[in-house]
Amino acid sequence: MLLSFSCLALLLWGGFTPSPAAAAEARYQRSVERYRAPDVELVNQDGDKVRFRDLVETDQPVVIDFIYGTCTTICPVLSAGYVSLQKKLAKEGRSVRLISITIDPENDTPRVMKDYLERYRAKPGWDFLTGTRADIDTVMTAFNAYIPDKMSHYPLNMIRNPKDGTWVRLFGIMSSKEFMGEYKEVADQ
Amino acid sequence: MSIFDRSFAGFRRGWMKTSLLPAISLLLILPGSPLDAAEGTKISPAPSTRADRAMALERQMSPAEWLAATTPRDPALGDLTDEEILRLGEVMYRDGLLPSGEVMEAFIRGDIEVDSTAFSCSSCHQRGGLGSVEGGVVTPPTNGRKLYQPYRRPPSLNDVADKMGRYVYAKTITERPAYTRESLKASLRYGIDPAGEIFNDVMPRYPLNDRDMAILARYLELLSSEYSPGADPKGFKFATIVTDDVSAADREAMLEPIRMFVAGQNQQVAMYKDFLKFGYTPTGDMKYSFRTASLSVWDLKGEPETWRAQLEAYQQRDQVFAVLGGISNRQWRPIHEFCEARRLPCFYPITDLPVVSDTDWYTVYFNKGYEQEGEVAARFLKRRAEIDSATGILQLVQDSPAGRALAAGFDHSRQDLREPAVETLILDDALLDDPKALAALVAGKHPGVVLLWADATILPHLPLLAESLADPALLFVSSTALGKATTTLPEKIREQVFITYPYRLKPYVGDEEGTGFLSRIPIETTFRSFGDRRIATRTATMLNQSVLQGLRLLYENLYRDHMLDVMSMQMDQTVPDYERLSFGPGQRYASKGCYVIQLGPGPEPELIPRSPWVLH
Numbered sequence: 001m002l003l004s005f006s007c008l009a010l011l012l013w014g015g016f017t018p019s020p021a022a023a024a025e026a027r028y029q030r031s032v033e034r035y036r037a038p039d040v041e042l043v044n045q046d047g048d049k050v051r052f053r054d055l056v057e058t059d060q061p062v063v064i065d066f067i068y069g070t071c072t073t074i075c076p077v078l079s080a081g082y083v084s085l086q087k088k089l090a091k092e093g094r095s096v097r098l099i100s101i102t103i104d105p106e107n108d109t110p111r112v113m114k115d116y117l118e119r120y121r122a123k124p125g126w127d128f129l130t131g132t133r134a135d136i137d138t139v140m141t142a143f144n145a146y147i148p149d150k151m152s153h154y155p156l157n158m159i160r161n162p163k164d165g166t167w168v169r170l171f172g173i174m175s176s177k178e179f180m181g182e183y184k185e186v187a188d189q
Numbered sequence: 190m191s192i193f194d195r196s197f198a199g200f201r202r203g204w205m206k207t208s209l210l211p212a213i214s215l216l217l218i219l220p221g222s223p224l225d226a227a228e229g230t231k232i233s234p235a236p237s238t239r240a241d242r243a244m245a246l247e248r249q250m251s252p253a254e255w256l257a258a259t260t261p262r263d264p265a266l267g268d269l270t271d272e273e274i275l276r277l278g279e280v281m282y283r284d285g286l287l288p289s290g291e292v293m294e295a296f297i298r299g300d301i302e303v304d305s306t307a308f309s310c311s312s313c314h315q316r317g318g319l320g321s322v323e324g325g326v327v328t329p330p331t332n333g334r335k336l337y338q339p340y341r342r343p344p345s346l347n348d349v350a351d352k353m354g355r356y357v358y359a360k361t362i363t364e365r366p367a368y369t370r371e372s373l374k375a376s377l378r379y380g381i382d383p384a385g386e387i388f389n390d391v392m393p394r395y396p397l398n399d400r401d402m403a404i405l406a407r408y409l410e411l412l413s414s415e416y417s418p419g420a421d422p423k424g425f426k427f428a429t430i431v432t433d434d435v436s437a438a439d440r441e442a443m444l445e446p447i448r449m450f451v452a453g454q455n456q457q458v459a460m461y462k463d464f465l466k467f468g469y470t471p472t473g474d475m476k477y478s479f480r481t482a483s484l485s486v487w488d489l490k491g492e493p494e495t496w497r498a499q500l501e502a503y504q505q506r507d508q509v510f511a512v513l514g515g516i517s518n519r520q521w522r523p524i525h526e527f528c529e530a531r532r533l534p535c536f537y538p539i540t541d542l543p544v545v546s547d548t549d550w551y552t553v554y555f556n557k558g559y560e561q562e563g564e565v566a567a568r569f570l571k572r573r574a575e576i577d578s579a580t581g582i583l584q585l586v587q588d589s590p591a592g593r594a595l596a597a598g599f600d601h602s603r604q605d606l607r608e609p610a611v612e613t614l615i616l617d618d619a620l621l622d623d624p625k626a627l628a629a630l631v632a633g634k635h636p637g638v639v640l641l642w643a644d645a646t647i648l649p650h651l652p653l654l655a656e657s658l659a660d661p662a663l664l665f666v667s668s669t670a671l672g673k674a675t676t677t678l679p680e681k682i683r684e685q686v687f688i689t690y691p692y693r694l695k696p697y698v699g700d701e702e703g704t705g706f707l708s709r710i711p712i713e714t715t716f717r718s719f720g721d722r723r724i725a726t727r728t729a730t731m732l733n734q735s736v737l738q739g740l741r742l743l744y745e746n747l748y749r750d751h752m753l754d755v756m757s758m759q760m761d762q763t764v765p766d767y768e769r770l771s772f773g774p775g776q777r778y779a780s781k782g783c784y785v786i787q788l789g790p791g792p793e794p795e796l797i798p799r800s801p802w803v804l805h
Contacts, residue, residue: 043805047571047606070773072312072321073328077391080303106771106781106803111605119307132801149760150773173391 028172030182035158035167038142042101042131045113050129052139055099061187062097062160066145066153067128068104069112074155077173079120081157084176085183086123096183098126103150105136143167161186249745250334252415258337259410263370265403271411278408283316285309287401295393303393313391315774316550317751318412321758333410336368373409374402413748419510420747424458424481425740426507427451430515430524430538432489432496442724443516443539447484450513450732454482477744485509489517489524496523504531510749513735514538514728520590525552534749536739536756537731537779539724541669542590545598549777550753555727555767556780559591562667562689563598565783566640568804569687571606576638576663582611583636587621587643591670595642612636616643624650628657640665645674655682663687668786673720676794683788687799691767691783692718694798698763712765716794723766730764734779768802 037056044050056062065082067075082098089096102108113128130136140146147153157170159182168186170179250258266274277288285293285305293305310331314320318332329340341364365382372383377395380388397405419426429447431440461479465471487503489496500523512528515538525544528535528551535551541558557564570576586596596613603610612634620627621643631639631654639654639662641647648671655664664682668675668690678686697709734756742755754774761771767780782802789795 047805068773070775072315072774076303076308076312077297080297080308083303104771104773105805106769107773107776109605109805121304130805133803150771151758151760 028170028174028178030171031169033144033158033167033169034165035143038135038138040131040135040138042129042135042139043110045110045117045128047110050127052129055127056160057165058097059162060097061162061183062099063183064099064101064143064158064160066103066140066156067100068102068150068153069108069116070104071150071153074153074173078155078157079116081174081176081179082126083120083122085179086126088176088180089183090123095125096187098122100126100128101139102128102130102136103140103147103153105130105133144169157182159183159186161189163189250338255334255337255410255414258367259333259370259407263403263407265399266407267400269404271407274404274407275411278404278411281401281405282310282318282408282412287397288404293395293397295395297391297393305393305395308393312774315751315754317746317748317754318409319746319748319751319754321754331409332413334414336373336409338367340365340367370406370410373406377402377405413746413751416747417510417749418508422476422480422745422747424454424483425511426483426485426509427511427513428485428487428503428507428509429513430487430489430500430517430535432517432519433491434518435516439516439722439724443514443728444486446725446728446732447513450736451482451484454480454736474744478741480740484513487512493519493523497527500524500527504533509533510747511536511735511752512538514731516540516724517542521552525549528552532749534753536735537727539722539727542594543778546777550775551749552777553753553756554778555730555770556691556778556783557598559594559667559669560598560601561691561778561783562669563595563600563642564602565689565785565800565804566665566687567599567602567606567608569785569800570638571608572804578609580637581635582638582640583631583634584611584613584640585616585631585642586613587616587647587670588618589644591644591667592616592642595667595670596640599640599642611640616647621646621650624653628653632657632659635659636662638663638665642667643670645671648674648677648679651682651686652679655685661685665689668719671719675719676716676788676792678788680790683790683794686787688786688788689783690786690796691780692723693766693768694784694786694796694802695768698765710765714796716788716796726765730766730770734759734762734770 037053039051039053041049042052056064063082063085065078067078079100082100085096086098102113108128108130110130113130117126117128131139137146143156143158145156155171155173157174157179159168159170160166161168168182170182174182269277280286281288281293285295285308287293295303295305295308297303297308311318313328314331315328318330319335320328320330322328330336365384365386368376368383376382376388378397380392380394382388395402395405427447429444431443435443458479458481461471461475485503485507487500489499512533512535514536515524517524517538517540520542521538521540522542522544524535524538527533529549533551534553536553537555538552540554543554543556543558543560544552545557545560570582584596584599586592600610600613614630616627620630627650636658637660639658641651641664643666647666651664655662662685664686666675666678666686666688668688671688675688678688692714693712694714696713697711699709738759739752739756743752757772757774757776759772761769764770768782770779771781772779784798784802785800785804787797787799789797
C-alpha cells in the first residue's frame with residue numbers, strides 16, 4: 001500500500017515537472033495564415049485617428065505585435081526585436097513598417113505610447129495604436145490573438161505579405177537574426 | 190537515458206494530457222502522505238534528491254544563514270557603506286544606470302543590444318526582487334535570500350506546450366543549486382546558473398566592471414532581506430488615516446468595513462487554531478492564509494502643514510505594514526509625500542484630490558479624482574467634429590482645490606493632445622455672487638465652449654450665462670464638484686450642458702452572458718447617485734483588492750515593495766463603483782475611465798452617456 005502511494009506520488013511529481021528535453025525544441029512556431037485586418041478606427045501615439053485597415057493593407061510588408069506600455073515581461077523583448085529590426089534594416093538603407101497594438105487600451109493613452117516609443121528610441125515607421133476596448137478586441141480576434149486580460153498575453157509577431165495578403169504568424173520569442181530572416185523572406189520575395 | 194526513463198517520460202507527458210483531473214480528484218480523497226506528495230515536500234520515493242531540494246525551496250532562509258552566505262565582505266566594494274551601495278545599486282537595478290551615470294550595457298537573445306534604461310532588472314524581477322509570473326513567463330526571484338539557497342521553479346501546467354505551441358517560451362530555469370557571490374556575478378555576466386544551465390534568452394547579460402558588478406551583487410544580497418516593518422509570519426499591523434474635516438458619518442462609513450475585515454482575519458486565525466487543536470493537518474502553504482491583523486486609526490488634526498509631523502509620530506510609535514484606505518476632503522498630498530518618503534504603501538484612500546504623478550510609487554488610488562474629469566473634457570472636445578481650432582474655449586475656474594484640479598487635468602490633457610492652451614479666468618467669490626457681471630464677462634469673450642469648474646453655487650447662474658452667448662455654446666461641468674445639485678440643472682439648458690461623471694453607468698457588474706461566477710449583479714446608477722461618495726463600497730473594494738489579491742499572494746515574502754508588485758500584476762476587475770479597475774507595474778490609478786453624460790428631462794432625469802468609459 002505504502003509502495004503504491006509512493007509510486008503514485010512519484011508519477012504525480014513527475015507529471016508536474018517539466019521535461020528539460022522539451023526546452024531544446026523550436027524556439028518559435030511559424031505558420032502562414034489568412035487574416036483580414038478589421039476596418040476599425042484606432043488612435044496612434046500622436047493622438048491622431050487612423051483607419052487600421054488602410055494602415056495595414058498597403059503594398060509594403062507590415063509587421064504587427066500586441067503589447068502594452070507598462071508590461072514587464074514579454075513586451076520589452078518584442079520591442080527590443082522591433083528596435084533591432086529597424087536598426088539593421090536602416091543600415092541596409094531600408095525602412096520597415098512596424099505596428100504595435102495595445103492590449104491595455106484603458107491605460108495606454110497616446111502619451112503613454114509616445115513615452116514608450118521614446119524609451120525604446122523608436123524611429124519613424126513604428127506606430128503604437130490604442131482605441132476603444134471593443135475595437136481592440138475586434139483586432140485581436142481578427143488575428144486569432146484574442147485574450148480576455150492583458151495579464152495572460154503571449155509573444156506573437158505577424159508579418160503581412162503585400163503580394164498575396166497572407167500573414168506569417170510567428171509565435172514565440174525569436175532572436176534578431178531569426179526575426180530578420182523571417183522579415184526578409186516576406187519582403188524580398 | 191535508460192529504457193525506464195524513456196517510458197517514464199512518455200507516460201508522464203501522456204498523463205499530463207489525459208488524466209490530470211481524475212488524478213487530482215483521487216488525491217483529494219486519499220488521506221495522509223499522498224496529499225503531501227502533491228506539494229512535493231514530504232514524499233521520498235526511493236532515494237530522491239529532488240524531494241530534498243524541494244524541501245529547501247519550502248524553507249525560508251534564516252537571517253543567520255543569509256548573513257553567513259553574504260560574508261565576508263566583497264573586497265571589490267572598497268570602502269563603500271551598505272547605505273551607499275543601496276543607493277547606487279538601486280539606480281542600477283531600477284533605472285539601468287551605472288554609478289558613473291552612464292547607461293548599463295546589456296545584451297539579450299544573444300545578439301540584441303538593449304538599453305538598460307528601457308529594460309532594467311526591476312522591469313522583470315520587480316522592485317521587491319521576488320520576480321513575477323505573467324502570461325506563462327516566469328521570472329525567478331533575484332533577492333539574496335532566494336538566490337543563496339536552492340531554487341526550483343514552481344510547477345506550472347504551462348510547462349507543457351499545447352498543440353499551438355503556446356507556452357514553449359515559458360521555460361526559464363527549472364531548478365538550480367544555491368548561488369555563491371561568485372557564481373551570481375558569473376551568471377550576470379555570462380548568463381549561466383550555478384548548475385551550468387544557460388539562462389533563457391530574455392535575461393540580459395551585463396558586461397560590468399568589477400566594482401559595478403560588486404555593487405549590483407551586494408544590492409541583490411540586501412534586497413528584500415528583512416521583513417518590512419509591521420509584518421511578521423504571524424500577522425500584519427495596518428493603519429488607516431482620517432483627517433478632521435471628515436464628517437462623523439463619512440468616518441464611520443470608511444472605518445466600519447476595515448474593522449470588519451480585521452475582526453474577520455482574527456476570527457479566521459482562531460478557527461484555524463481550533464482545526465489544528467483537533468488534529469487537522471494543514472497543507473504546506475495554508476499557514477500563509479491565516480495571519481492576524483490589527484488596525485490603528487491615525488487621526489490627523491489641524492492644518493495640512495502639520496500632518497507630516499503627526500504622521501511621523503504615529504509611525505514612530507507603531508510601525509505598520511501598510512495604510513488601508515483613509516479619507517480626507519482636503520488635498521491628499523501631505524499624506525502621499527509621507528508614504529513616499531517612508532516607503533509605506535497606502536491603498537485606495539477616499540479622496541478627490543490625489544497626487545497625480547507618473548513616477549511616485551507608494552500610494553495606489555482609485556483614480557485621479559478631479560483631474561481625471563478635467564482630462565476627459567479635453568479628450569471629448571478633441572473628438573467632437575464640430576469643435577475646431579477656430580472655436581473659442583473659455584475655462585472658468587473657481588478659486589478652490591477642486592476648481593484648480595479640474596483645470597489642471599484639462600490643461601495637461603490638452604497639452605498631451607498637442608492642442609493650444611485655452612483662456613482661463615479665475616472665478617473669485619465676488620464674481621460667483623454676481624451673475625450679471627459673470628454673464629457679461631463671458632459674453633465679451635465669444636466662446637463656443639465654456640468649462641465651468643466650480644461647485645453648485647454656479648448652478649443658478651447658468652441660464653443667464655447661456656443666454657448671454659450668441660450661439661448655443663457647449664457648457665461643461667463636473668458632477669463631483671456639483672454633487673447632489675447636479676440634478677437641479679435647469680431643464681432649458683440641459684441639451685447644452687455636458688457633465689463629467691467618473692462612476693459606473695452599466696446597470697450590472699458581471700459578464701455579458703451573465704453565467705457562473707460572473708453572473709450579473711444589478712448596480713443601478715441614477716440621478717440619485719450624484720454626490721454619493723461611495724465610501725463604504727469603495728473601501729470594501731479596497732479590502733478585496735489589498736487583502737484577497739495582495740496579502741494572499743505574499744506567502745513568506747513579507748515586503749512592502751513585493752506587496753505593491755503582486756498587486757500590480759493582477760487581472761482587471763469589474764467592481765460596483767467603476768466599470769473596470771485595471772493594473773500594471775507602475776500604474777497607480779486603477780480606474781481609468783470617466784463618462785461625459787447629459788441629463789434627460791424632468792426632476793428625476795435619465796443619465797445619458799455621450800462618451801465611452803475610456804476615451805482617447
